[in-house]
Amino acid sequence: MSKNTRVKIGLEVHVQITSLRTKLFCSCPSNYRGKPPNSNVCPVCLGLPGALPVVNREAIREALKVALALNSKINKLLIFTRKHYFYPDLPKNYQISQYDGMGSLPIAKGGFIRIENDSLSKIVRIRRINIEEDPGRITYPTGSIVTSPYTLIDYNRSGVALLEIVTEPDLESPKEARIFISKLVSILEHLGVTNPELEGAVRVDANISIEGGERVEIKNIGSPKDVEKALQYEIARQSAIVKSGGSVNRETRHWDKGKGITVSSRAKELEEDYRYFPDPDLPPIPISSDLIDEVRSTLPELPGDRIKRLMSEYGLSKYLAHVVVIRSKLLADAFESAVRECGNASTIASILVNELLRWVDECGITIEEGLKRLTTKRICKLVRYLKEKKLSSKLIKEYIKKIITEDIDPDDLIGKGYVSIMDLEYLSNVIEEVFKENPKAVEDAKKNPKAINYLVGQVMKKTMGKADPQLTYELINKRLKENVC
Ligand SMILES: [Zn+2]
Known part of the structure; x- marks a missing residue:
């Protein structure tokens, strides 16, 4: 055309x-x-x-x-x-x-x-x-x-x-x-x-x-x-x-x-x-x-006003406020109920829009079914674990997938060893191992900072994705500089 x-x-x-x-x-x-x-x-x-x-x-x-x-x-x-x-x-x-x-x-x-x-x-x-x-x-x-x-x-x-x-x-x-x-x-x-x-x-x-x-x-x-x-x-x-x-x-x-x-x-x-x-x-x-x-006196707040309110009251971007409200009223209700309980509006909006909707679409379930599993209580547990650094931003995606597909409580996942590796000593040992196994990659990384990502990848592999990528990157970078002399 x-x-x-x-x-x-x-x-x-x-x-x-x-x-x-x-x-x-x-x-x-x-x-x-x-x-x-x-x-x-x-x-x-x-x-x-x-x-x-x-x-x-x-x-x-x-x-x-x-x-x-x-x-x-x-x-x-x-x-x-x-x-x-x-x-x-x-x-x-x-x-x-x-x-x-x-x-x-x-x-x-x-x-x-x-x-x-x-x-x-x-x-x-x-x-x-x-x-x-x-x-x-x-x-x-x-x-x-x-x-x-x-x-x-x-x-x-x-x-x-x-x-x-x-x-x-x-x-x-x-x-x-x-x-x-x-x-x-x-x-x-x-x-x-x-x-x-x-x-x-x-x-x-x-x-x-x-x-x-x-x-x-x-x-x-x-x-x-x-x-x-x-x-x-x-x-x-x-x-x-x-x-x-x-x-x-x-x-x-x-x-x-x-x-x-x-x-x-x-x-x-x-x-x-x-x-x-x-x-x-x-x-x-x-x-x-x-x-x-x-x-007329019974009319509730309508979507246009609600979008504006979510932007002004919770500081959401226009895009996020729009998706949260227009995609489904249930999503907007879940958002407001979780924020009332545990604050952190932008984290919660991102959990709902980026993760919940993704699994709802991928698994072909309704938002209502998804929210029966990803309840307000569970959302707030995830927010708390993130703050306490028990969960990395990467691992939280895996948690939400399991919550929605298997109806598991975040507490049970933490109990099963789905924990972010924030233990510096353990992480440093893994990095040491990766350095020994990949001498050529280490040499590359010294000359070219972009090559550090390969080493980060190796650490993630060894820790089954549980290491915090940002922290791993910083530790590797530090370790490389030590090696220079
Ligand atoms: Zn009839």
Whole structure:
């Protein structure tokens, strides 16, 4: 793609309101995960004839929280709309959603989120926020709609409350899209509306067009990283079509995560295909100013303010404060809880950002699981051992790896001999041995200080990585100077 090709990206982010006890229009539990298929259902969410929906009032409060946090304008009348389509994941053949037009309104319109990183600071406008119901889940037993002889359908998820947050096409690169989703999810997490670590809690549809081409929608992408990858792929695909003189068709595609490509799924429906009209089973609900004020008074500290506070209160760099807050609220909570208990903010931030996140990513576990092992207590033990020089900065990495992968307490590791070698006499003896075994390297090191690192390496090898590298370097340097005369 040439650098000047203009890319326009708009997102529709679907977020389950996981804080609710029950589904959006019935009293079935909102938590459907891990249950036998079709056991978390009732006549309403199965769409049986005559069953009538009743709105979950808590869902409205949660949606209002989000609207206020995103600076959106709340509509004073809540109207639900039927969005018609024939597909087995919705037994009624329509989804209860909200629409802007045809006598309907979404719960909120307008608003914005500011996205930032080192080189970027921009406003992304929000077009609207809808409340709607989640469809059921479809499974193709042999993996694909084309090859599977039959389809399995599970309605446990059907009717779970979703928020659909739609942006204007203000995003100009896949990276901006990733940063936007991370920021949005962090806001929702701080509001307590959703738990993004739950599989399927956040799903994204991305609209993308490049200059001179039609808009293509990529459906149902599961994570900010995958959104970035899918969009990168799509820009390359569309650019190649335009370059070869073809034209990009308006269509819906889906992201094949395994293959890392997007695949055409159908021609895009037009708005009028959905035959929207206000749901006659759900009378409009007035949203009073009192309710809005009351919800506003419950809003917690949001990520933007929290980042600023971590910088001013604990002296964190912008980068560290940003990662700690945006990557996960749990990480920011763990950071603040450990600092309250044992101080040393920058050491703790570095333990969490450089070590915990590394092992979480490498082992494919959630941050929540990682923090169950690397608890506040254990973090503070590590900080204390570092201060008492029982641990070197190198060895602490090994400790954290063992804590996270094997759930071992730092005290037990110290007991098993995972101790930093600060014993000067012992270390000097090891250095003596290394000098005897490597006379040529010693001669090199006398002439060229850079060659000292080889000797440090030999000492680390003999001590199984337990020696403090800085101290070892200093001792070797001293020993070399003694030898000069
Ligand atoms: Zn139900």
